[in-house]
Amino acid sequence: MQVDSFMAAAIAEAKAGLAEGGIPIGAVLVQHGQIIARGRNKRVQEHNPILHGEMDCLFNAGRVGSYKNTVIYSTLMPCYMCAGTIVQFKIPKVIVGESKTFSGARAFMEAHGVEVIDLNDATCIDMMEGFIQQSPELWNEDIGEL
Amino acid sequence: MQVDSFMAAAIAEAKAGLAEGGIPIGAVLVQHGQIIARGRNKRVQEHNPILHGEMDCLFNAGRVGSYKNTVIYSTLMPCYMCAGTIVQFKIPKVIVGESKTFSGARAFMEAHGVEVIDLNDATCIDMMEGFIQQSPELWNEDIGEL
Numbered sequence: 141m142q143v144d145s146f147m148a149a150a151i152a153e154a155k156a157g158l159a160e161g162g163i164p165i166g167a168v169l170v171q172h173g174q175i176i177a178r179g180r181n182k183r184v185q186e187h188n189p190i191l192h193g194e195m196d197c198l199f200n201a202g203r204v205g206s207y208k209n210t211v212i213y214s215t216l217m218p219c220y221m222c223a224g225t226i227v228q229f230k231i232p233k234v235i236v237g238e239s240k241t242f243s244g245a246r247a248f249m250e251a252h253g254v255e256v257i258d259l260n261d262a263t264c265i266d267m268m269e270g271f272i273q274q275s276p277e278l279w280n281e282d283i284g285e286l
Numbered sequence: 287m288q289v290d291s292f293m294a295a296a297i298a299e300a301k302a303g304l305a306e307g308g309i310p311i312g313a314v315l316v317q318h319g320q321i322i323a324r325g326r327n328k329r330v331q332e333h334n335p336i337l338h339g340e341m342d343c344l345f346n347a348g349r350v351g352s353y354k355n356t357v358i359y360s361t362l363m364p365c366y367m368c369a370g371t372i373v374q375f376k377i378p379k380v381i382v383g384e385s386k387t388f389s390g391a392r393a394f395m396e397a398h399g400v401e402v403i404d405l406n407d408a409t410c411i412d413m414m415e416g417f418i419q420q421s422p423e424l425w426n427e428d429i430g431e432l
Contacts, residue, residue, distance in 0.1 A: 224370020
């Protein structure tokens with residue numbers, strides 16, 4: 141199933157980040173049914189506070205022009221930084237792995253007309269629950285809760 | 287006057303960006319009365335859609351821990367990407383050069399408790415008016431209006 145393969149690619153990014161000692165959140169940008177960019181949280185790896193998974197993915201996509209035919213997949217519900225970027229760049233649709241471990245900015249995106257689908261995926265939930273339990277300070281730093 | 291010197295530093299970043307062929311928006315992050323990072327829009331220079339002036343500044347600041355004692359100065363009212371970042375990282379205060387050429391996400395930031403001060407500065411207004419007149423397509427790309 142196409143949706144699953146895109147989320148699987150985002151999960152693969154998250155797992156690669158975890159293997160690097162990073163925060164396990166991944167994203168892919170899809171346009172016309174094809175993945176055009178992949179990204180993962182790089183706070184730890186690149187000492188970069190703005191590279192959440194979605195932001196790294198949009199950076200890797202480069203200057204794509206209009207985002208009107210794109211869908212962004214993320215293993216986790218976007219925070220306000222990533223949600224604000226999605227709203228500003230008019231990405232019409234967001235598919236997330238889960239929002240159980242972080243409720244994020246769903247209402248804000250929906251208020252701006254973004255369609256948000258939450259897959260409530262067990263793999264994504266397990267991955268984040270494990271990470272937050274092991275590295276609560278790093279997680280709190282990543283979402284500005286210090 | 288201290289406020290003026292910080293905005294002057296943000297304007298210097300914006301002018302440096304313009305001289306590089308970029309979009310003239312600059313920012314500085316101030317903590318305990320000192321500039322700890324500077325940044326400018328690098329969409330053109332680095333082919334990077336997420337490096338608005340404020341984002342480049344926060345990238346350059348690195349992992350600062352809590353932002354609770356910081357103030358961000360920007361030559362222009364933040365868009366939703368930058369505003370979302372300010373809200374997520376709990377930067378309590380934003381001082382902008384102007385919002386005449388771009389109204390941005392002031393209400394969103396204020397709704398989340400961020401103090402926003404607009405200096406309505408003629409230098410900042412002139413700089414952006416000139417740029418938008420000369421490069422309307424680049425400006426529309428930068429704010430997702432394609």
